[in-house]
Amino acid sequence: MAMRVRRDVWSLSVGTASAARDDPWHPVLDTYARGVAAMQSGNMTPTVDSWIWAGFTHGIPSGVPARPLWDQCKHGSRFFLPWHRAYLAWFEQTVQAAAGDPTWALPYWDYSDPDRPTARQLPPEFTVPQRTVDGALVDNVLFLPDAQIVTNRSGQPTERHVDIVVALSERRFVRTMPRQGFGGVIDAGPYAGHLEALPHNFVHTDVGGLMRSPATAALDPIFWLHHANIDRLWEIWRPLPGSLTLPDQPSLPGAVVSEWNRATFRFGTSGASVEFTCVAMDQDPGATLGYTYERTDLAPALLSQILDARGRAGAPMGIDDFEADEGWEAVASVGAVAVPPAGAQHDLAFARSPLGFAGAIPSGVIVELADVRSSRPHPVYLIDVRASATSPWRSGGDISTFGLAGTPDDETRSYLVDVSAAIPALTDDGWDGRDLGVQVRPDPEDEGGPADPEITVGRITVYTSGA
Amino acid sequence: MTSVLATAGSRSHARRDVAALWLNTGAVTAWCTLAVSAAVGWGHPHHAMPGMQMGGYMGNGIWLAGWLLMVVAMMWPRWEMHVASIARRSWRRWKLVSAAVFVGTLTALWAGFGVVTRFVLDAIPMPRAEILWPLIGLGTAMVLSRSMRRARLLQECRPLRAIPPRGSAAIFAAARNGWRSWPRCALLCGPLMAAMTVTHRASLMVGAAVALWWEERHSSTWLDPVPALVLACTTLVFLAGR
Numbered sequence: 001m002a003m004r005v006r007r008d009v010w011s012l013s014v015g016t017a018s019a020a021r022d023d024p025w026h027p028v029l030d031t032y033a034r035g036v037a038a039m040q041s042g043n044m045t046p047t048v049d050s051w052i053w054a055g056f057t058h059g060i061p062s063g064v065p066a067r068p069l070w071d072q073c074k075h076g077s078r079f080f081l082p083w084h085r086a087y088l089a090w091f092e093q094t095v096q097a098a099a100g101d102p103t104w105a106l107p108y109w110d111y112s113d114p115d116r117p118t119a120r121q122l123p124p125e126f127t128v129p130q131r132t133v134d135g136a137l138v139d140n141v142l143f144l145p146d147a148q149i150v151t152n153r154s155g156q157p158t159e160r161h162v163d164i165v166v167a168l169s170e171r172r173f174v175r176t177m178p179r180q181g182f183g184g185v186i187d188a189g190p191y192a193g194h195l196e197a198l199p200h201n202f203v204h205t206d207v208g209g210l211m212r213s214p215a216t217a218a219l220d221p222i223f224w225l226h227h228a229n230i231d232r233l234w235e236i237w238r239p240l241p242g243s244l245t246l247p248d249q250p251s252l253p254g255a256v257v258s259e260w261n262r263a264t265f266r267f268g269t270s271g272a273s274v275e276f277t278c279v280a281m282d283q284d285p286g287a288t289l290g291y292t293y294e295r296t297d298l299a300p301a302l303l304s305q306i307l308d309a310r311g312r313a314g315a316p317m318g319i320d321d322f323e324a325d326e327g328w329e330a331v332a333s334v335g336a337v338a339v340p341p342a343g344a345q346h347d348l349a350f351a352r353s354p355l356g357f358a359g360a361i362p363s364g365v366i367v368e369l370a371d372v373r374s375s376r377p378h379p380v381y382l383i384d385v386r387a388s389a390t391s392p393w394r395s396g397g398d399i400s401t402f403g404l405a406g407t408p409d410d411e412t413r414s415y416l417v418d419v420s421a422a423i424p425a426l427t428d429d430g431w432d433g434r435d436l437g438v439q440v441r442p443d444p445e446d447e448g449g450p451a452d453p454e455i456t457v458g459r460i461t462v463y464t465s466g467a
Numbered sequence: 468m469t470s471v472l473a474t475a476g477s478r479s480h481a482r483r484d485v486a487a488l489w490l491n492t493g494a495v496t497a498w499c500t501l502a503v504s505a506a507v508g509w510g511h512p513h514h515a516m517p518g519m520q521m522g523g524y525m526g527n528g529i530w531l532a533g534w535l536l537m538v539v540a541m542m543w544p545r546w547e548m549h550v551a552s553i554a555r556r557s558w559r560r561w562k563l564v565s566a567a568v569f570v571g572t573l574t575a576l577w578a579g580f581g582v583v584t585r586f587v588l589d590a591i592p593m594p595r596a597e598i599l600w601p602l603i604g605l606g607t608a609m610v611l612s613r614s615m616r617r618a619r620l621l622q623e624c625r626p627l628r629a630i631p632p633r634g635s636a637a638i639f640a641a642a643r644n645g646w647r648s649w650p651r652c653a654l655l656c657g658p659l660m661a662a663m664t665v666t667h668r669a670s671l672m673v674g675a676a677v678a679l680w681w682e683e684r685h686s687s688t689w690l691d692p693v694p695a696l697v698l699a700c701t702t703l704v705f706l707a708g709r
Binding site: 068069076079176177178187188189190255258259262263264265266270275278328329330331333335351370371412414458459461 | 547552555627628631633687689
């Protein structure tokens with residue numbers, strides 16, 4: 001089997017909207033469009049090779065009757081990366097069959113490429129309503145008129161929303177809540193790992209439209225290129241010095257490793273399904289799935305930042321050289337917080353000083369937003385912190401509400417925001433480590449269309465670490 | 468300063484694990500108690516002792532005690548991840564309290580399940596009920612273990628809702644989380660647990676416990692054949708020992 005190469009969509013693009021409408025497309029994108037058209041051409045009854053089936057396998061909109069192999073997306077899960085790798089492989093096979101090209105490989109959208117000025121823009125093949133095929137203008141199936149509305153004012157994902165340094169700087173695949181690993185969190189709660197939180201969730205909400213909700217996201221053709229890039233970032237992370245895959249991590253609960261080693265992912269119908277093992281997905285996809293990526297190297301500036309961050313976390317980067325996840329404690333909490341457009345502010349007194357004696361400044365602070373509920377949230381919320389009621393607000397971090405929009409009203413999401421980077425500024429403001437102001441507010445830079453007057457955060461909890 | 472920080476970290480780790488430690492200690496103790504009771508000839512209290520049908524207070528009490536021991540032995544290890552999560556969200560002095568309320572709620576619901584199931588099964592005339600009901604339970608569990616919908620349910624771990632770190636609100640939230648976790652637990656384990664309201668032969672208990680423990684530990688495996696195989700072996704051993 002010849003190795004297929006997943007290529008950067010911008011290296012395949014004709015470059016401009018007029019060329020995308022009038023000129024022939026690169027064969028990879030042309031095959032994708034033909035495959036999508038074939039998948040969409042059936043009658044209204046979903047079949048296993050249809051576009052609807054592929055999309056509903058990820059999530060189903062309210063009111064659609066569930067089937068056993070639909071609505072499977074693993075978000076806020078340690079299985080986020082391996083499940084989506086298997087999902088993409090299954091989808092790729094479906095497109096190959098639909099387009100009649102078994103050599104076709106899904107392209108990826110590298111929105112974080114610092115060397116390409118247009119990287120964050122949607123390629124024009126996804127933005128023109130029509131294209132020319134055999135001399136005639138036809139509808140472009142890769143374009144969704146109501147879906148690809150980039151929600152912020154710049155018309156493309158914000159630069160900080162496609163940051164990959166935070167995710168790639170994390171050396172462990174999983175960590176124990178309230179810490180986030182690269183690929184997931186060990187807890188009974190649904191917390192995203194670093195890569196899922198950023199850039200994955202932010203790109204979903206920045207693209208907007210169908211992409212804003214897991215119930216509809218996979219019905220947008222750009223979804224698959226976005227996830228191919230997330231999958232590629234996993235392949236970039238793996239060989240970085242100090243990266244530890246889940247099975248290689250020491251001292252994990254036996255149940256976590258055992259579940260990982262026997263997990264399987266299934267796609268198709270109850271009667272005829274395709275199964276992938278998690279262990280196979282956690283290996284070089286060239287060996288297990290027959291594809292590789294055009295580029296898995298990083299721009300020197302990005303690589304330097306990542307290695308610096310990893311080094312700061314504890315050089316040398318051996319297996320036994322990881323700072324512990326233990327030592328984190330919940331120290332302050334407030335429940336039932338309504339967040340209006342103007343934001344919500346709470347000054348929270350710590351139950352005790354983090355180290356048990358007065359005057360200690362914690363080395364880490366994480367804010368948890370638990371049970372956030374809204375059917376039409378703003379795309380992004382900012383979390384600010386302050387040293388006291390009279391101190392200025394300092395930027396702590398942000399969350400993307402992907403997964404919150406378009407889900408049933410009783411469904412909630414929870415988020416972890418590491419605000420430790422704000423500690424030096426808080427200290428400059430005279431912070432004594434005994435209390436902390438927390439502010440949650442919609443990002444004024446984002447325009448996500450009509451939003452709820454307010455969202456509800458079930459509980460805001462502050463965790464600190466002295467270690 | 469470094470040593471102070473390290474000490475603080477390790478102490479905190481020990482505190483965090485204490486709730487899960489209590490959970491597993493409780494399960495091991497329950498297993499030991501059941502094993503001892505079997506070894507001294509009680510088998511299961513309500514079967515070995517005369518007059519232990521549901522009508523007698525004494526019998527009912529002993530039956531309920533035996534049932535609770537079974538619930539503790541078989542169910543508590545399944546809740547370790549949730550208990551650890553609750554402990555993480557609680558302040559030091561409330562870790563055990565919140566965890567205990569969560570576990571207590573689920574245990575109480577299983578106790579109620581046992582009483583109602585036993586009452587219903589006793590009310591249905593069935594020849595050789597002590598053989599047939601367990602066989603029906605085992606058979607149902609085996610068939611369902613090959614069901615796609617059950618496999619989906621197994622994968623859908625209902626996440627905990629927010630738990631305040633202390634106070635009465637923490638107690639109510641822990642109880643509410645136990646209540647929310649119960650339907651999934653009952654749907655997954657109901658047939659096997661129902662079988663054991665009638666008899667808890669050691670072979671049946673061990674087989675059922677292994678099957679349930681295994682599938683919870685591998686809840687992301689589609690149609691895992693191991694629990695079905697364990698239940699098939701358990702059925703054979705049960706039939707051989709009747």
